[in-house]
Structures are given as C-alpha cells and as structure tokens.
Amino acid sequence: MRSKALALAMLLPLAACGKQVSAPPTTGVTDELIAKGPSDEWLTYGGDRAEQRFSPLDKVTDKNVGELGMAWFADLDTARGQEATPLMHDGTLYITTAWSMVKAYDARTGAVKWQYDPKVPREKLVDVCCDAVNRGVALYGDKVYVATLDGRLVALGQKTGKVIWDKLTIPKDSHMAITGAPRVVKGMVLIGSAGAEYFTRGYLAAFDAESGAERWRFYTVPGDPSKPQEGKHLEAAAKTWSGEFWKLGGGGTVWDSITYDPATDLIYFGTANAEPWNPAYRNTDGAGDSLYTASIVAVKPDSGEYVWHFQETPEDRWDFDSNQQITVADLDIGGQKRHVILHAPKNGFFYVLDARSGEFISGKPFVDGINWARGLDPKTGKPDINPDAKYELTGKPWLGIPGAVGAHSWTPMSYSPRTGLVYIPVNNTAQAYSHDPDWKPGTTGFQLGIDASPGNVPADEAVRAATKAAMTGALVAFDPVAGEVKWKVPLQTPTNGGTLATAGNLVFQGTALGDFRAYAADTGKQLWSFPAYSGILAAPITYSIDGEQYVAVLVGWGGVWDVSGGKGVTSRITPNISRLVVFKLGAKGALPAPPPSVERVLDPPPVSGTPEQIAMGSKLFTNSCSVCHGNAAVAGSLNPDLRHSAVLGSAEAWRNIVFDGALAHNGMVAWKTQFNADQIDAIRLYVIKRANEDKALEGK
Numbered sequence: 001m002r003s004k005a006l007a008l009a010m011l012l013p014l015a016a017c018g019k020q021v022s023a024p025p026t027t028g029v030t031d032e033l034i035a036k037g038p039s040d041e042w043l044t045y046g047g048d049r050a051e052q053r054f055s056p057l058d059k060v061t062d063k064n065v066g067e068l069g070m071a072w073f074a075d076l077d078t079a080r081g082q083e084a085t086p087l088m089h090d091g092t093l094y095i096t097t098a099w100s101m102v103k104a105y106d107a108r109t110g111a112v113k114w115q116y117d118p119k120v121p122r123e124k125l126v127d128v129c130c131d132a133v134n135r136g137v138a139l140y141g142d143k144v145y146v147a148t149l150d151g152r153l154v155a156l157g158q159k160t161g162k163v164i165w166d167k168l169t170i171p172k173d174s175h176m177a178i179t180g181a182p183r184v185v186k187g188m189v190l191i192g193s194a195g196a197e198y199f200t201r202g203y204l205a206a207f208d209a210e211s212g213a214e215r216w217r218f219y220t221v222p223g224d225p226s227k228p229q230e231g232k233h234l235e236a237a238a239k240t241w242s243g244e245f246w247k248l249g250g251g252g253t254v255w256d257s258i259t260y261d262p263a264t265d266l267i268y269f270g271t272a273n274a275e276p277w278n279p280a281y282r283n284t285d286g287a288g289d290s291l292y293t294a295s296i297v298a299v300k301p302d303s304g305e306y307v308w309h310f311q312e313t314p315e316d317r318w319d320f321d322s323n324q325q326i327t328v329a330d331l332d333i334g335g336q337k338r339h340v341i342l343h344a345p346k347n348g349f350f351y352v353l354d355a356r357s358g359e360f361i362s363g364k365p366f367v368d369g370i371n372w373a374r375g376l377d378p379k380t381g382k383p384d385i386n387p388d389a390k391y392e393l394t395g396k397p398w399l400g401i402p403g404a405v406g407a408h409s410w411t412p413m414s415y416s417p418r419t420g421l422v423y424i425p426v427n428n429t430a431q432a433y434s435h436d437p438d439w440k441p442g443t444t445g446f447q448l449g450i451d452a453s454p455g456n457v458p459a460d461e462a463v464r465a466a467t468k469a470a471m472t473g474a475l476v477a478f479d480p481v482a483g484e485v486k487w488k489v490p491l492q493t494p495t496n497g498g499t500l501a502t503a504g505n506l507v508f509q510g511t512a513l514g515d516f517r518a519y520a521a522d523t524g525k526q527l528w529s530f531p532a533y534s535g536i537l538a539a540p541i542t543y544s545i546d547g548e549q550y551v552a553v554l555v556g557w558g559g560v561w562d563v564s565g566g567k568g569v570t571s572r573i574t575p576n577i578s579r580l581v582v583f584k585l586g587a588k589g590a591l592p593a594p595p596p597s598v599e600r601v602l603d604p605p606p607v608s609g610t611p612e613q614i615a616m617g618s619k620l621f622t623n624s625c626s627v628c629h630g631n632a633a634v635a636g637s638l639n640p641d642l643r644h645s646a647v648l649g650s651a652e653a654w655r656n657i658v659f660d661g662a663l664a665h666n667g668m669v670a671w672k673t674q675f676n677a678d679q680i681d682a683i684r685l686y687v688i689k690r691a692n693e694d695k696a697l698e699g700k
Contacts, residue, residue: 021208025141030141035049042086044184045085049328051259052327054503055502060504065518065528068518069586070530078132079556081562082578083179084137085412086553092107092158096136099118099120107552123665129446138181138183140189143156144156144158167212170193178192185267188207190204190258197273197275199441201252202219202220202252219231222250242284242285245290248281248282251274252294256325257270268298268326269326274290290315291311292311298358310358312349314383318372319431320372324408332481338354339356344408344422350364360379363381366424367407402430405431411498411537415501418501423476424475427494428494432455435451439451443674455631456618457634471569472492473490473495474491492511500539512573514557514574515532516532530581530583533591534594535557535558550582551582551583555577555578555581557574563636567637576638613682617685618686651681658684659680
C-alpha cells in the first residue's frame with residue numbers, strides 16, 4: 001500500500017528534460033478561470049478542479065423544475081454511444097461525439113458554429129472494448145483539445161475548429177486507444193490511453209499545450225526487469241510482479257479519471273486492471289499485487305514525479321478498474337477538517353483518502369451483495385479477499401458481484417457541498433469468471449486468460465427472465481462521512497447516465513431507458529422527467545447566459561452494456577438516437593417521435609456441425625466475439641446481430657468476412673491471426689445453433 005519512505009525516494013526522470021516549456025495562457029480559458037469552478041460557464045470535464053460536478057446556479061430549483069422544457073436540440077451524425085460532457089465558454093457549447101468528432105454550437109440557439117472530424121479509421125474499433133465513444137474536450141487559452149480513438153491528441157482553434165497541431169500519443173501500430181477527455185493544467189494537456197485488455201502498458205502523459213511537445217510520461221507498470229526502469233517507483237513495482245509479465249503489457253491504463261488539486265499541487269489519476277485478467281498468466285512464479293494497477297496514483301504536475309499511491313484491488317483478476325472519477329472535497333471527519341479524495345471504483349467500496357498523503361481514512365460498500373471480498377481492513381484499507389473468488393486457483397467458475405461492468409463504471413458521479421452527499425450511478429450486475437487452461441496469447445481482440453462461457457445465458461425463458469430481473473441499476477446518494485447510503489432510487493437496467501448536482505437542491509440524471517430526470521438532492525424524490533427516446537449515458541451540465549439557466553445533455557445509447565451484454569441480459573434496450581438536448585425554464589420544445597421498432601424474425605439455416613465443433617465455437621465466440629455481438633450471440637442495438645446474418649449458410653462468405661476481413665472498412669477486421677479457418681467455421685456453426693434455439697422460443 002502507501003509508503004511515505006517510498007514516496008520520498010522515487011523520482012521519475014523527465015521525458016522532455018531540457019525542452020522549452022510554454023507559459024500558461026493569460027487570456028481565454030486560464031488556470032485561474034478553471035480554478036474558480038463553474039458559475040455561468042462549464043470549463044472543464046468535471047466542472048471544476050475538484051471534479052465535483054456541482055453548480056452554484058439556482059434559477060432552476062426543486063420548486064420550479066417542473067417548468068423546465070426543451071429549448072433546442074441538435075441531431076448528431078454518429079449512431080454510436082454518446083458519452084461526452086459538454087463544455088461551455090463565451091456563449092459556445094463544445095461537444096465530442098462518437099468517433100472523436102468535435103462540434104461547436106451557439107449555446108443559446110443551437111446554431112452550428114463549426115465541426116471537426118479527425119477521420120478515425122473504422123478498423124480501430126477492434127481495439128476498443130466498449131464502443132467508439134469519446135467523453136469530451138478540454139478548453140485552454142484559445143484552443144480546444146480532443147483525444148481521438150486512434151490515439152492522437154489534437155489542438156483546434158476555439159473560434160474556427162481549424163487544426164493547430166496533431167500528435168500521436170500512443171506507440172505506433174499499438175492496440176491502445178483513447179476514449180477519455182483530456183485535462184489541462186500549468187500549460188500542459190494531460191491524457192492517458194485505454195486498452196488494458198490488449199497487451200498494453202499504461203501511462204499518463206503531459207504535452208505542451210502550445211506546441212504539443214511531450215513534457216513527461218509516467219508509466220503505471222514496470223517494463224522488462226532486466227532493463228533500467230523509467231523511475232524508481234517502477235523498480236519497487238517490479239517486485240510485485242513475477243514471471244515474464246512485461247511480455248503481455250501489464251495493463252494499468254489511465255483511460256478516464258485525471259484530477260488536479262491546486263491545494264496540494266498534485267495530479268491524481270486512476271489506473272485500470274492488470275493484463276491479462278487471469279493472474280495465472282502474469283504472476284506465473286507466485287502471487288503479487290501487480291502495482292500500480294487498480295490504484296489511485298498521485299504525481300507532481302511539473303515533472304510527473306511519483307508522490308504516493310493507494311491500491312484498491314491488489315492483483316486485480318476481476319477487471320476492477322480504478323479509473324472512475326476522483327473527487328476532491330473538504331470534509332469534517334471525527335471533528336477534524338480533512339482535505340480528502342472521494343472515490344467509488346468498480347469494486348463496490350467507497351474510499352475516502354487523505355489528499356496529501358494517500359492515507360486510508362475509510363472504505364464502505366455503496367452497493368449490496370459484494371462477494372469478492374469480505375470487507376476492508378479498517379486501518380490499511382486492504383481487502384480481505386474471498387478465496388473462492390480466486391478462480392485461477394480453485395479451478396471452478398466464479399460468479400462475481402460486482403462484475404466487470406463494475407458497481408460504478410465511468411459514468412460520472414457528483415458531490416454537493418450543500419447536502420454533503422455523493423450521487424453515484426450504480427450497477428447491480430454479476431460476471432462469470434473461469435480459468436482457461438488452454439489460453440494462449442493472441443494478437444486480435446481481448447486477451448484475458450479466462451473462459452467466460454459459463455456465464456452464457458441459455459435459450460430458456462425462465463433463466464433469461466431471472467437474469468434480466470437481476471441486472472439492474474440505481475441512483476445512490478452516499479454520505480462519505482457516515483459511510484452509508486442515505487437514499488436510493490432503483491432503476492430497471494444498469495449503466496445509466498452520469499449525474500449533476502446544483503444549488504437548486506437538484507440532481508439531474510439520464511437513464512438507460514431514455515428518461516432525463518431531476519430529483520430532490522436531499523430526499524431523492526423525482527420532480528421532473530423528459531422523454532429523450534434513447535438511452536442516456538453522458539453526464540449533464542448547466543450554464544447561464546444573460547441570467548437564464550440552461551441544462552444540456554447528450555443523448556444516444558451505446559457503450560459496454562449494449563455491445564457486450566446485448567438484449568439477452570437486460571430487460572430492455574433503447575435504439576440509438578444521438579442528439580444534444582438543451583433545456584430552460586418555460587421552453588415548450590418537443591423531440592420528433594421515434595421511429596417504430598421492428599422485430600426481425602429469425603430465419604437461420606438448419607443446425608449442422610458436430611457437438612465438438614459447436615462447443616469450440618461457443619467458447620471462441622464468448623471470449624472474443626461477444627465483446628461486440630452480445631452474450632450468447634444476442635446483440636444489442638448497435639452492432640450486427642449475427643443470428644440474422646445473411647452469410648450464416650455460406651462457410652465461404654463467412655470466412656471472407658471473419659477470416660479475411662472483407663468488411664474491415666466497417667470495423668469488422670480480419671481474425672486470421674487469432675483463429676484458424678476451422679475455428680472461424682466453428683463460430684459460425686455455434687451462431688447457427690443459437691439462432692435455431694431462439695427461433696424455437698419465438699414459436700412458443
């Protein structure tokens with residue numbers, strides 16, 4: 001865990017030592033302006049440096065929110081999940097859409113000011129776990145910064161959208177991607193990458209805001225231990241790994257949370273899971289904590305120098321990323337004012353840490369049913385891991401709660417200093433984990449070392465109904481001082497939208513089923529709802545122009561639950577209708593009615609192939625193809641449902657697509673480096689069997 005002696009001894013050399021450093025801007029969006037936090041504008045991803053997502057605006061309140069109506073909307077030209085937080089400055093609203101496109105609108109009227117398309121190759125989709133999403137831009141000086149799915153950091157002019165510089169930040173030809181929003185501080189743009197399922201080595205990097213030159217790069221996991229490490233912190237971390245772990249990347253990617261705290265002059269960021277998930281394939285010579293994965297790490301902004309870390313899930317084998325939003329607050333704890341970090345990661349425990357030292361203060365469950373750990377040590381915060389959850393040692397399948405989607409994933413939470421509560425979008429889901437003794441490292445798709453096929457939902461109406469009923473969500477109001485849930489709003493499905501808290505005693509949140517809602521922040525009573533006709537993942541913001549308060553949110557269903565869960569494990573999935581929607585008091589606008597839903601009838605070829613072929617296909621599909629095409633081949637609303645594929649009956653046509661990559665331009669790349677031709681056909685035979693099973697259910 002945290003070590004003060006270690007923190008003093010470990011320095012990270014500057015990657016850009018001796019390079020000219022540009023001065024922070026003195027006009028436009030400055031550090032000082034961002035530090036003031038949201039008032040009339042919304043200048044950074046989390047609203048302020050503390051990432052509290054709380055607005056002091058109070059023209060819209062719990063007394064008049066019922067008068068809120070749609071002021072304007074803008075249809076988007078990407079039919080994928082929309083996860084961006086809009087930013088507003090000087091009357092302009094800036095958003096990103098799927099495929100890392102940027103758009104600027106007049107914040108009053110919705111008139112388009114400019115648009116930018118980085119032209120991300122669609123083939124990059126195979127390197128992304130959870131849809132072609134992007135979570136937003138950063139504003140600094142007179143520039144807009146966007147990080148693209150294919151790993152570039154691009155600076156645009158705020159007024160024109162013209163490219164000022166464009167820099168590749170990931171290793172060329174790597175399987176890394178970027179879905180997160182950049183942050184800016186002290187003349188630097190901060191960004192990491194995604195991809196801890198694809199043999200990647202995590203890092204956080206800082207780039208000169210004016211020139212794009214790299215200032216420093218902090219690696220989160222060690223490299224080859226026979227070679228010099230990039231900092232003493234990695235020399236210490238190498239002792240917590242074993243075997244030839246570095247050949248498989250290590251993971252620990254920084255794909256979302258980055259928080260700068262002026263009070264401590266520290267950057268805090270979260271890291272992802274270790275890679276592969278299964279420790280049997282990365283700690284082959286014995287157990288180890290696999291630092292600094294599934295951790296919060298603190299570094300100095302000027303140099304990237306290590307200061308402290310706190311590992312929330314040692315030797316993570318369940319994909320319990322710690323990339324969820326890191327919020328800074330001042331709380332009265334035990335009669336003492338403490339400057340703290342608030343964190344609700346995937347593993348289901350809510351952590352309160354000292355912001356200066358990383359000292360563990362408390363850790364309490366914010367969801368029910370956690371079974372991977374019996375609890376946390378009250379002094380150190382280290383989990384008491386359930387031995388049965390170590391599936392690689394037991395050799396038995398493990399149904400973990402929470403699952404890999406996480407008790408809380410990337411969807412942002414908010415904190416209200418008025419109520420003292422944190423508003424968390426919670427998931428109640430399970431995940432099947434099983435050691436795969438036959439696993440071999442590949443080159444395409446997920447590289448996990450597990451067999452997830454025990455978690456396939458069978459073609460049984462009763463089992464499916466029970467599964468869907470168990471997969472739910474909630475909006476949870478958590479008291480970080482008392483360490484308990486104060487109120488909870490049950491929601492029908494998981495992966496609902498991020499939250500916004502305001503001084504009007506309101507919490508805004510969109511749902512996966514397409515409602516945009518306002519609740520009383522103190523009681524959780526629902527006060528208002530607007531039908532958006534498509535699931536909402538993104539977090540809303542609020543801003544004010546000429547004394548009139550607006551609320552803005554991106555609408556558009558997609559993301560991990562759609563692409564990997566599918567319709568077979570959730571009660572209902574909305575279609576993707578991607579829009580930016582803006583509200584104000586007294587507005588009377590209405591969205592166009594959604595198109596009628598059409599249920600396609602299954603018409604597969606007859607079942608063929610041997611039981612052995614179909615069993616092989618089931619395992620291969622589950623561990624690779626289900627990431628995009630759904631549990632048990634029942635897809636969601638975005639990617640093709642292969643049970644309806646027109647080429648199921650033709651082994652040759654199937655090979656042309658899956659083996660040779662005939663549809664690579666649409667994102668369906670060739671899998672011939674991962675599977676041989678017989679394995680590709682086994683997948684086809686499995687999908688045929690699944691289609692026939694579900695066709696039989698249609699007739700009942």
